[in-house]
Amino acid sequence: MSNTLNIALACASLLAILAGAPNRSSAEDAPGGKQLYMTRTCIACHGKDGAKAIQVYPNLAGLDKGYLYAEMKDIASGARVSGPDARGYPRTQAMKDVMGIVTDDELKTIAAWLSENPPPPVKPGDPAKVTEGEEAYAKSGCVGCHGKDGVKPISGYPMIGGQKKEYLALQIKEIRDGVRANGRSRMMTAMVKRVTDPQIDAIAEYLSQINRAASK
Ligand code: HEC
Numbered sequence: 521m522s523n524t525l526n527i528a529l530a531c532a533s534l535l536a537i538l539a540g541a542p543n544r545s546s547a548e549d550a551p552g553g554k555q556l557y558m559t560r561t562c563i564a565c566h567g568k569d570g571a572k573a574i575q576v577y578p579n580l581a582g583l584d585k586g587y588l589y590a591e592m593k594d595i596a597s598g599a600r601v602s603g604p605d606a607r608g609y610p611r612t613q614a615m616k617d618v619m620g621i622v623t624d625d626e627l628k629t630i631a632a633w634l635s636e637n638p639p640p641p642v643k644p645g646d647p648a649k650v651t652e653g654e655e656a657y658a659k660s661g662c663v664g665c666h667g668k669d670g671v672k673p674i675s676g677y678p679m680i681g682g683q684k685k686e687y688l689a690l691q692i693k694e695i696r697d698g699v700r701a702n703g704r705s706r707m708m709t710a711m712v713k714r715v716t717d718p719q720i721d722a723i724a725e726y727l728s729q730i731n732r733a734a735s736k
């Protein structure tokens with residue numbers, strides 16, 4: 521074989537790896553969820569095992585796998601868009617940009633792996649604000665869809681207890697205002713129209729300190 525051909529073949533296989541190599545020879549070669557999560561750049565934004573990292577980036581560990589998968593698809597397709605970050609780009613944009621390297625099967629594998637990781641540890645909130653948030657959560661009808669403490673939602677709806685405070689507040693406001701309108705978000709929009717920003721901040725304070733493991 522000529523050197524040029526060797527180099528061409530090496531480049532082709534490298535490209536196949538970068539493209540997510542959908543035509544693997546056997547199931548044994550297929551990387552697991554954890555490996556995919558690390559190599560497909562998810563870890564850079566969502567932290568080790570889908571917990572921690574930046575406040576406005578959601579914790580993914582322990583969420584429902586069907587919900588996780590649906591949201592990944594919606595962010596990748598542009599159906600789910602967020603409000604702007606400090607530079608004026610939607611917060612969803614940088615993730616959308618990397619989703620081209622991940623195949624559909626890989627997304628399912630990652631979602632299944634993330635759903636089995638333990639929920640991240642939580643920090644106590646400001647006690648007065650937590651009480652205010654708990655009342656607002658009960659009064660605003662959230663419990664009917666997201667369950668007690670936000671941990672026992674209707675099947676396929678997101679678990680929101682123990683999620684990060686800043687992320688929660690942004691999502692509730694953006695779903696209320698119609699900025700995020702993907703999937704079943706509209707089920708919620710009409711219900712939360714009258715919930716004010718200060719009430720939402722208190723609800724986020726309350727939900728973010730819920731210990732999912734203890735609340736079951
Ligand atoms: C450049 C940073 C970045 C990368 C890389 C990234 N994400 Fe995200 N992801 C985000 C941000 C930011 C959001 C929240 C957007 C918003 O505020 O609406 C998000 C949202 C999500 C959500 C929705 C969570 C929920 O509770 O609704 C899932 C699931 C997710 N990402 C999975 C992944 C996976 C899997 C990968 C790797 C294939 C990945 N992300 C790569 C930044 C990133």
Ligand code: HEC
Binds near residue numbers: 591661664680704715
């Ligand atoms: C009628 C049902 C319903 C009600 C009532 C409702 N929600 Fe939701 N909520 C949903 C659904 C469905 C989604 C997921 C939408 C999607 O992406 O498909 C959602 C998404 C969310 C999210 C984003 C979760 C994430 O991981 O990105 C938060 C936070 C949230 N709701 C909080 C609340 C709060 C707080 C209330 C009360 C003020 C509330 N919801 C009331 C159905 C509801």
